[in-house]
Amino acid sequence: MSFLEVVNKLGxxxxxxxxxxxxxxxxxxxxxxxxxxxxxxxxxxxxLVVLTSAASQGASVGLEYQRIFExxxxxxxxxxxxxxxxxxxxxxxxxxxxxxxxxxxxxxDQLRITSIFGGTKVNxxxxxxxxxxxxxxxxxxxxxxxxxIMIVGGKGDESAQMDSVQLSAGLGLIEELVIDQHxxxxxxxxRLLFSVAYNPHILGxxxxxxxxxxxxxxxxxxxRGSHSVTVIDGKGIxxxxxxEIKGKQPLALLDVKIHVLPALYSYNLQKRKVxxxx
Amino acid sequence: MSFLEVVNKLGxxxxxxxxxxxxxxxxxxxxxxxxxxxxxxxxxxxxLVVLTSAASQGASVGLEYQRIFExxxxxxxxxxxxxxxxxxxxxxxxxxxxxxxxxxxxxxDQLRITSIFGGTKVNxxxxxxxxxxxxxxxxxxxxxxxxxIMIVGGKGDESAQMDSVQLSAGLGLIEELVIDQHxxxxxxxxRLLFSVAYNPHILGxxxxxxxxxxxxxxxxxxxRGSHSVTVIDGKGIxxxxxxEIKGKQPLALLDVKIHVLPALYSYNLQKRKVxxxx
Numbered sequence: 072m073s074f075l076e077v078v079n080k081l082g083x084x085x086x087x088x089x090x091x092x093x094x095x096x097x098x099x100x101x102x103x104x105x106x107x108x109x110x111x112x113x114x115x116x117x118x119l120v121v122l123t124s125a126a127s128q129g130a131s132v133g134l135e136y137q138r139i140f141e142x143x144x145x146x147x148x149x150x151x152x153x154x155x156x157x158x159x160x161x162x163x164x165x166x167x168x169x170x171x172x173x174x175x176x177x178x179x180d181q182l183r184i185t186s187i188f189g190g191t192k193v194n195x196x197x198x199x200x201x202x203x204x205x206x207x208x209x210x211x212x213x214x215x216x217x218x219x220i221m222i223v224g225g226k227g228d229e230s231a232q233m234d235s236v237q238l239s240a241g242l243g244l245i246e247e248l249v250i251d252q253h254x255x256x257x258x259x260x261x262r263l264l265f266s267v268a269y270n271p272h273i274l275g276x277x278x279x280x281x282x283x284x285x286x287x288x289x290x291x292x293x294x295r296g297s298h299s300v301t302v303i304d305g306k307g308i309x310x311x312x313x314x315e316i317k318g319k320q321p322l323a324l325l326d327v328k329i330h331v332l333p334a335l336y337s338y339n340l341q342k343r344k345v346x347x348x349x
Numbered sequence: 350m351s352f353l354e355v356v357n358k359l360g361x362x363x364x365x366x367x368x369x370x371x372x373x374x375x376x377x378x379x380x381x382x383x384x385x386x387x388x389x390x391x392x393x394x395x396x397l398v399v400l401t402s403a404a405s406q407g408a409s410v411g412l413e414y415q416r417i418f419e420x421x422x423x424x425x426x427x428x429x430x431x432x433x434x435x436x437x438x439x440x441x442x443x444x445x446x447x448x449x450x451x452x453x454x455x456x457x458d459q460l461r462i463t464s465i466f467g468g469t470k471v472n473x474x475x476x477x478x479x480x481x482x483x484x485x486x487x488x489x490x491x492x493x494x495x496x497x498i499m500i501v502g503g504k505g506d507e508s509a510q511m512d513s514v515q516l517s518a519g520l521g522l523i524e525e526l527v528i529d530q531h532x533x534x535x536x537x538x539x540r541l542l543f544s545v546a547y548n549p550h551i552l553g554x555x556x557x558x559x560x561x562x563x564x565x566x567x568x569x570x571x572x573r574g575s576h577s578v579t580v581i582d583g584k585g586i587x588x589x590x591x592x593e594i595k596g597k598q599p600l601a602l603l604d605v606k607i608h609v610l611p612a613l614y615s616y617n618l619q620k621r622k623v624x625x626x627x
Binding site: 232260298322331347 | 505506507508509510533534535536538539542557558560575576577588590597598599600601602603604605606607608609610611612614623625
């Protein structure tokens with residue numbers, strides 16, 4: 072099912088939502104984004120699961136978020152460190168996800184998540200939870216991982232060349248877009264441009280630190296947080312040399328449209344159109 | 350006179366050209382860009398002046414380029430370190446520029462050039478030389494400085510916010526565009542986007558390291574070197590919040606068109622159109 076079909080379906084039944092954070096979200100001040108997530112979870116009336124699979128130090132990362140989410144008024148929080156395929160096949164873990172009001176993916180390495188989750192019971196339950204309406208949030212690697220196609224590598228601050236970016240299959244909760252995070256802070260324009268150049272049907276969404284996109288059932292997202300989200304729309308690309316270059320050879324890419332969107336600006340994914348706040 | 354008027358005029362009489370380099374050009378291998386500059390200068394049949402005003406260690410930078418240009422077959426090279434307003438008012442220095450076949454601005458700090466050159470005899474002679482057909486080249490700060498409006502500051506790898514970029518008046522050899530250098534390598538997309546957002550009539554040209562744009566009399570430029578040039582065309586911008594934000598407040602900017610151009614791709618400045626090589 073394509074992302075648009077999913078969200079259309081959600082649109083009918085007003086279910087699931089996603090909050091994808093560009094990393095380094097405020098944890099000590101207003102905590103705007105994490106607070107928003109907690110309010111969304113509270114509306115669901117069930118517990119919150121913090122999934123630390125992306126982090127190599129899962130326990131300490133889990134504890135940090137537990138404290139923050141408790142401070143923000145969430146009474147029931149489960150830390151789940153699914154760090155092996157074995158744990159990903161656990162019926163108990165799978166059921167824990169299915170019953171959650173919210174699931175939060177911490178940062179770390181997105182390949183840890185997909186290589187552990189791929190094809191397991193926990194993965195199936197995550198999808199079921201999402202389709203039932205559980206709020207799924209992720210920061211940094213945890214934001215990249217939810218889409219069908221995800222960025223797993225590629226240096227920032229580099230010219231656009233054939234080895235700029237490595238892509239892989241993500242968790243597939245949303246399709247037809249690719250998410251990048253720490254976007255401005257790590258100079259990731261060229262690797263996201265490259266991701267779009269491969270197949271201009273894919274929309275590129277680059278999320279700055281302490282900034283988030285909140286996907287809503289009606290196939291739009293709204294920007295939250297202190298910085299901006301860069302949308303790369305490749306539908307109008309008239310020419311690229313991507314099929315002809317190798318290794319360090321530089322990219323040619325013509326007529327890419329971009330938008331830079333701060334908080335409260337929305338984007339309609341079906342119409343590929345920005346909605347300016349009143 | 351606008352840049353287009355200058356180049357149109359040049360077009361009639363086939364005079365002056367510019368070679369603007371994004372910094373860190375190859376000095377030890379094929380030296381493709383510097384070699385190209387030397388071939389252009391040799392066609393002019395006069396000496397080459399290396400202007401080290403941007404560099405704080407002018408003497409050593411000058412010597413390094415002298416050796417390279419000698420290796421590349423230039424027989425007569427003058428190192429000119431105009432490092433004071435007094436030297437910029439010297440008739441001798443002014444005459445040296447006017448008689449040159451090529452003038453090369455080293456890197457450093459573009460404000461050193463403009464604060465020393467602005468309104469002086471040397472500045473007038475530079476413009477005369479350019480209009481007479483002297484090949485003007487610059488790398489890094491030396492590339493930024495030639496346009497009418499230039500970037501003097503602004504951190505890379507930062508979100509697009511009101512303090513992203515500081516602009517100033519450059520040497521004014523070309524107008525209606527703003528040049529940035531070390532572009533991909535220092536994550537400067539947002540500061541160039543901002544420069545264009547101020548006035549979308551201005552074309553943004555971001556030059557990667559070891560990459561150059563060669564401006565030709567017929568109002569086009571062609572890309573040279575190993576990486577890419579990013580062109581930011583703001584003519585189609587439909588909305589921005591730049592007049593409403595302050596300090597760290599994030600930018601909104603909708604419908605910016607960009608092109609990523611490797612070597613041999615050209616751009617027609619009048620038509621704002623890319624010319625794909627055969």
